[in-house]
Amino acid sequence: MKKIAIFVSGKGTNMQHVFQAIKNGKLSHVMVNLVISDRWCKAIQYALKENISVFSLIKTKKKFLSKEIDNLLVRDIPDIIVLSGFLSILDAKFCEKWFNKVINIHPSLLPKYGGKGMYGIKIHQEVIKNKEKISGATVHYVTKNVDLGDIILKKTCIIDSGETPVSLSKKVSIIEKKILIQSINKLL
Numbered sequence: 001m002k003k004i005a006i007f008v009s010g011k012g013t014n015m016q017h018v019f020q021a022i023k024n025g026k027l028s029h030v031m032v033n034l035v036i037s038d039r040w041c042k043a044i045q046y047a048l049k050e051n052i053s054v055f056s057l058i059k060t061k062k063k064f065l066s067k068e069i070d071n072l073l074v075r076d077i078p079d080i081i082v083l084s085g086f087l088s089i090l091d092a093k094f095c096e097k098w099f100n101k102v103i104n105i106h107p108s109l110l111p112k113y114g115g116k117g118m119y120g121i122k123i124h125q126e127v128i129k130n131k132e133k134i135s136g137a138t139v140h141y142v143t144k145n146v147d148l149g150d151i152i153l154k155k156t157c158i159i160d161s162g163e164t165p166v167s168l169s170k171k172v173s174i175i176e177k178k179i180l181i182q183s184i185n186k187l188l
């Protein structure tokens with residue numbers, strides 16, 4: 001049985017999709033063994049309903065977060081770690097130790113619209129403002145250089161006339177779920 005640890009900061013929509021994919025057989029021989037958040041969030045409320053280890057590091061200072069997370073991981077080492085709407089930047093030491101074990105789902109066609117400050121709806125606002133014709137989502141390995149790790153999967157969508165950041169985020173969200181499951185199947 002392969003083990004996945006998931007890091008969250010928000011609603012956990014992509015994390016929920018991983019749990020559903022396990023339950024409906026789209027992810028076989030896979031289990032989520034750990035969910036960690038860097039703040040209290042809806043994703044934690046969802047994860048607590050699953051019979052797994054859940055930690056919300058709400059009191060951990062930013063500079064100690066990566067080490068605290070590492071201390072939790074070594075207790076039950078996962079095969080891969082999935083960042084799912086996780087909004088803290090993992091430090092270089094963590095990325096080196098867990099090299100090629102950490103993947104991130106990002107709601108843009110990286111390397112465009114990635115990096116510090118580029119997360120959530122802000123990405124889609126920039127894409128629309130810049131009158132892009134296409135957008136999409138990317139799954140990539142996590143390295144110390146934010147959103148610049150090797151790309152695992154990428155999928156595009158057309159931006160329609162009159163598209164808004166919210167309508168685009170909904171379109172991209174569908175792509176995120178699809179390529180996240182495909183990526184996990186590819187790696188495990």
Ligand SMILES: Nc1nc2c(c(=O)[nH]1)N[C@@H](CN(C=O)c1ccc(C(=O)N[C@@H](CCC(=O)O)C(=O)O)cc1)CN2
Pocket residue numbers: 083086087088089090091095104105106107115116117118119141142143144145146147148149
């Ligand atoms: N070392 C790495 N850490 C993280 C990566 C990565 O590639 N390397 N990916 C991000 C995920 N991400 C985009 O996919 C991302 C998340 C957050 C930010 C950001 O600017 N965060 C703010 C804080 C926001 C908050 O806490 O509310 C910041 O650091 O100032 C950029 C990109 C996850 N970690």
Ligand SMILES: NCC(=O)N[C@@H]1O[C@H](COP(=O)([O-])[O-])[C@@H](O)[C@H]1O
Pocket residue numbers: 008009010011012013014015043084085086105106107118119120173176
């Ligand atoms: N750079 C990371 C990033 O922007 N992640 C994005 O945050 C949204 C909420 O995720 P959630 O519902 O899983 O919490 C998702 O669209 C996800 O792609």
